[in-house]
Amino acid sequence: MTSGKNTGTDRKVLVWLSFGVHGNEAGASESVPQIIYQLLTNKDRNYDEWLKNMVVIIDPNLNPDGNSRYIHWINQVSGTNTHPEIYDREHFEPWPRGRYNHYLFDLNRDWAWQTQKETRQRILVYNQWLPHIHADFHEMGHEANYYFAPAAEPYHKYVSDFQKSFQTEIGKNHARYFDAKGLLYWTRERFDLFYPSYGDTYPTFNGAIGMTFEQAGHSMSGRAILLSNGDTLTLARKIENNTIVALSTIEMAVKNTDSLHKNLVDYFAQSKTNPKGKYKTYILKNSKSTAALLNVLEKSGIEYGFAAQKIRLNAYYYQSRQNQAVDVDKDDIVIQTAQPKSVLLQVLMEEVPELADSLTYDITAWSLPLAYNVDCYATTAAVQIKTNSTPDARKKHPDATTAYAYHLPWDDVQSAHVLAELTKKGFRVRMAKKQVRIDSLTVQRGDLMITKGDNPGIKEFEKAVMTLDPEKKYFHPVSSGYSLNGGDIGGEAFELLKQPKVLLFSGEGTDATSVGEVWHYFEQILQYPLSIMDHQHLSRIDLYKYNTIILPGGWYGLSQEEVKELADWVKKGGRLIALEDGVKVLDVMEGWGLQAFATDEEKNESQKQSEEESLRARTYAYESFERRFLSSGTAGAIVRNKVDETHPLGFGMGNFYYSLKTNAMTYRLQKDFQNVITVPDNFESYGFIGHVLKSHLPQSVTLASKKHGKGDVICFVDNPLFRGFWYKGLQLFANAVFFPY
Ligand SMILES: [Zn+2]
Structure with a gap:
C-alpha cells in the first residue's frame, strides 16, 4: 500500500478479523470455522461476488498458549452433560486462567510495545497488509449483551472524523441484523479508543477502522450458563452472534470499498506531507537506552535517521518541559513527523495525551521518551538536517592483550543482562560504591568491575571476558587498580556481588x-x-x-x-x-x-x-x-x-x-x-x-x-x-x- 505501485490488491478492500487474544474467551476462536463456512458456501447471499473484490484475513487464535490452557482445563472438568447453573467446577477456572499468554502477559495490551513474541510476529505481517478494517473479537461477562462499535469516549484526538463516522455506520449495520432477530446489544458505553496498545487503537493509529467486539460469555460461562432472564447462553449462540457481526463487517467493507480506499490513501499521504500535531521533528540524544526505544519504533515501521552533522537549535525539552537550546551531535536520532506512520509515532511520543474525559479503561500516559528516560527534544518547525540510515561512528572499546580488570558501566538494563551472563559463567564481579577515576575512566556508582584478581579460576581471563562482548560495546579494559581520587578497586569502594538465587x-x-x-x-x-x-x-x-x-x-x-x-x-x-x-x-x-x-x-x-x-x-x-x-x-x-x-x-x-x-x-x-x-x-x-x-x-x-x-x-x-x-x-x-x- 505504501509502495505506490498498484499491485492489483491496491483496489481490493482488506478486512482483518482477529479472534481470541484472550484465551479463555473461547467463543471467539470457536466462531471462525462457521464464519469461513458461511463465507464460502452460503449461496443465498452474494458472498462469492464480495470475495472477488476483497481480501479477508482471519487470525483465528491470537493467543494459542492461553487458549490451549483454557481448553485443556475445560475438557478435563466437562462431562457429557453441561451444567448451566453456576455451581459447577466448569465455571471456575483455576489460576492463572487462560486470558494471558505463556508468560502471563495480556496480549491485548501489547500491540504497540511488542514485548511478546506473538505480538512481534503478528505485527510483522500486519504491517505488510495494513488493512482498511481491523476487528478484534472478545468476550465479556456472561450477563452482558453484545457490544459492538461505535466505541465509547474518550477517543484519542488523532482518531479521524472518517474513522469515527465509519465506526458508527458499521455499528448501525450490525444493529440492523440484531434488531431483525430481536437480539440485545449496546454501543458507546465502554471500551474507549485511547491507550494505543490495544487491538482496536493500534490498527486505528495505523489508518484502519479499528474495533473491539464483545460477545457475552468469558471463562465463567463454560459451555452453557443460565442467565438472570431465564435464557441459557451456549457456545452455539456465541458462534451465531459472532458470525452475524463478522459478516456484517465484511459487508460494510465491500459496500464502501471506494471510500475506505480513498481514506486510507489520504491518511498516509497526509501523514507524509501535512502531519497532524504540533511537533515536526523529534531529536533523541543517543544513549545506551536509545537503541531499545528505536527498536519499538522500528517494529511498527516508523522511520528515523542518525544526524550526519552537528547543529545547534532551540527546541522543547521533554525532561525539563521547557524550550531551550540543544546541541544536536552526530549520530543523535532525528525523527521527522512527516512520514507514513506519523500518527502512531506521535501517539507513542506524546507527553500528555489530551483526555476529554477521565473515565477511561486504561493508563492515560505512556510517553516513550519518559519510559526510556531518553533525552528528547521536539520542534514545531521541521529541522533540516542531513541524516544517515545507520550511525556513522560505532564506538568500539579498545582491545587489550592484558587487563587488570574490565569496567562495565551500569546505565541500562543491558548491563544487567551482561552481569547475568557473567554470573552464570562463574565470574566474580565488583560494584563501585563511589565515583572514582581510574586510568582515563570515570567510574560511576553502580558501575561494575571484573578483575583478574577475583577470577583466578577463569582461564585466559581477557579472552573469556571479551567472548561475552564480541561487538566491544560493554567492557572497557582497565590497566591498574589504583584510583586517582582515592577508592582503589581492591578497597572498600568496590564491593563483591553475591550471586542471586x-x-x-x-x-x-x-x-x-x-x-x-x-x-x-x-x-x-x-x-x-x-x-x-x-x-x-x-x-x-x-x-x-x-x-x-x-x-x-x-x-x-x-x-x-x-x-x-x-x-x-x-x-x-x-x-x-x-x-x-x-x-x-x-x-x-x-x-x-x-x-x-x-x-x-x-x-x-x-x-x-x-x-x-x-x-x-x-x-x-x-x-x-x-x-x-x-x-x-x-x-x-x-x-x-x-x-x-x-x-x-x-x-x-x-x-x-x-x-x-x-x-x-x-x-x-x-x-x-x-x-x-x-x-x-x-x-x-x-x-x-x-x-x-x-x-x-x-x-x-x-x-x-x-x-x-x-x-x-x-x-x-x-x-x-x-x-x-x-x-x-x-x-x-x-x-x-x-x-x-
Ligand atoms: Zn478480551
Whole structure:
C-alpha cells in the first residue's frame, strides 16, 4: 500500500478479523470455522461476488498458549452433560486462567510495545497488509449483551472524523441484523479508543477502522450458563452472534470499498506531507537506552535517521518541559513527523495525551521518551538536517592483550543482562560504591568491575571476558587498580556481588500478570535462572536454598506464621522484594510493612479531610458516584520521582525517575526505612490522576528498603515491570536483584 505501485490488491478492500487474544474467551476462536463456512458456501447471499473484490484475513487464535490452557482445563472438568447453573467446577477456572499468554502477559495490551513474541510476529505481517478494517473479537461477562462499535469516549484526538463516522455506520449495520432477530446489544458505553496498545487503537493509529467486539460469555460461562432472564447462553449462540457481526463487517467493507480506499490513501499521504500535531521533528540524544526505544519504533515501521552533522537549535525539552537550546551531535536520532506512520509515532511520543474525559479503561500516559528516560527534544518547525540510515561512528572499546580488570558501566538494563551472563559463567564481579577515576575512566556508582584478581579460576581471563562482548560495546579494559581520587578497586569502594538465587511466589491470589512480568524479566530480559513456586507450598519450601524471594502483586495474604518464617529468613541474610500490593503481605508483622502515615498528625489530618469529604458528599447526586470514585485513583499516569543516587537501589538511575503509577497506594516517607525513590512536593505528572490521590502523593515513597538483621526488605509501591514496556523500570528492578547495600 505504501509502495505506490498498484499491485492489483491496491483496489481490493482488506478486512482483518482477529479472534481470541484472550484465551479463555473461547467463543471467539470457536466462531471462525462457521464464519469461513458461511463465507464460502452460503449461496443465498452474494458472498462469492464480495470475495472477488476483497481480501479477508482471519487470525483465528491470537493467543494459542492461553487458549490451549483454557481448553485443556475445560475438557478435563466437562462431562457429557453441561451444567448451566453456576455451581459447577466448569465455571471456575483455576489460576492463572487462560486470558494471558505463556508468560502471563495480556496480549491485548501489547500491540504497540511488542514485548511478546506473538505480538512481534503478528505485527510483522500486519504491517505488510495494513488493512482498511481491523476487528478484534472478545468476550465479556456472561450477563452482558453484545457490544459492538461505535466505541465509547474518550477517543484519542488523532482518531479521524472518517474513522469515527465509519465506526458508527458499521455499528448501525450490525444493529440492523440484531434488531431483525430481536437480539440485545449496546454501543458507546465502554471500551474507549485511547491507550494505543490495544487491538482496536493500534490498527486505528495505523489508518484502519479499528474495533473491539464483545460477545457475552468469558471463562465463567463454560459451555452453557443460565442467565438472570431465564435464557441459557451456549457456545452455539456465541458462534451465531459472532458470525452475524463478522459478516456484517465484511459487508460494510465491500459496500464502501471506494471510500475506505480513498481514506486510507489520504491518511498516509497526509501523514507524509501535512502531519497532524504540533511537533515536526523529534531529536533523541543517543544513549545506551536509545537503541531499545528505536527498536519499538522500528517494529511498527516508523522511520528515523542518525544526524550526519552537528547543529545547534532551540527546541522543547521533554525532561525539563521547557524550550531551550540543544546541541544536536552526530549520530543523535532525528525523527521527522512527516512520514507514513506519523500518527502512531506521535501517539507513542506524546507527553500528555489530551483526555476529554477521565473515565477511561486504561493508563492515560505512556510517553516513550519518559519510559526510556531518553533525552528528547521536539520542534514545531521541521529541522533540516542531513541524516544517515545507520550511525556513522560505532564506538568500539579498545582491545587489550592484558587487563587488570574490565569496567562495565551500569546505565541500562543491558548491563544487567551482561552481569547475568557473567554470573552464570562463574565470574566474580565488583560494584563501585563511589565515583572514582581510574586510568582515563570515570567510574560511576553502580558501575561494575571484573578483575583478574577475583577470577583466578577463569582461564585466559581477557579472552573469556571479551567472548561475552564480541561487538566491544560493554567492557572497557582497565590497566591498574589504583584510583586517582582515592577508592582503589581492591578497597572498600568496590564491593563483591553475591550471586542471586531467586524464588518467586505464584498461585491463586497472586496477580497473574505480576508473576508473568517477573518470570518474563528473568527468562527473556536477564536470561537468568528463577524458581517459581505456588505460595500455598510455602511450608514445604526450604527457603535457605534461596537468597532472594519475590512477592508479586496480588491479594494473597500469607498467615502470620508464614510471614514470620520469611522474616526469620530475612534476618539471616535473605532479601525479600515486594511488588505493588504484594507489600501488604508484610502488614501482619509489626515493623515490617510500610506505614500509610509516618506521624499521628499526618494520620489525623488525612482522617479529617476524608470526614469533611463525607459530609460534603451528603448532597451529591447519585449519578456523580463514578466520577467521585475516580478522584481517589488513577488508571495509570506518569509521576516524576526523586532518586537518592547514593543508595545502591538508585545507582545508575540519575537523579530522577519517571514512575508509571497504576495503583492508588500511597505511603508517606517511612520512618526507619531508606526512602530511595520518592515523590517530591510540587511533583511533575503526566496523564490523569484523581485530585484526592494527587493530594496524597507529595512526600510519599515509591521505593523503600529496610534492613532486618543480616537481610533486607525492598518495597516497590509502583510496579517497575508493568507490561514489560517501562524500560527504565527494568533497569531499576535489576538493582534490587543484584546490588547489596
Ligand atoms: Zn478480551
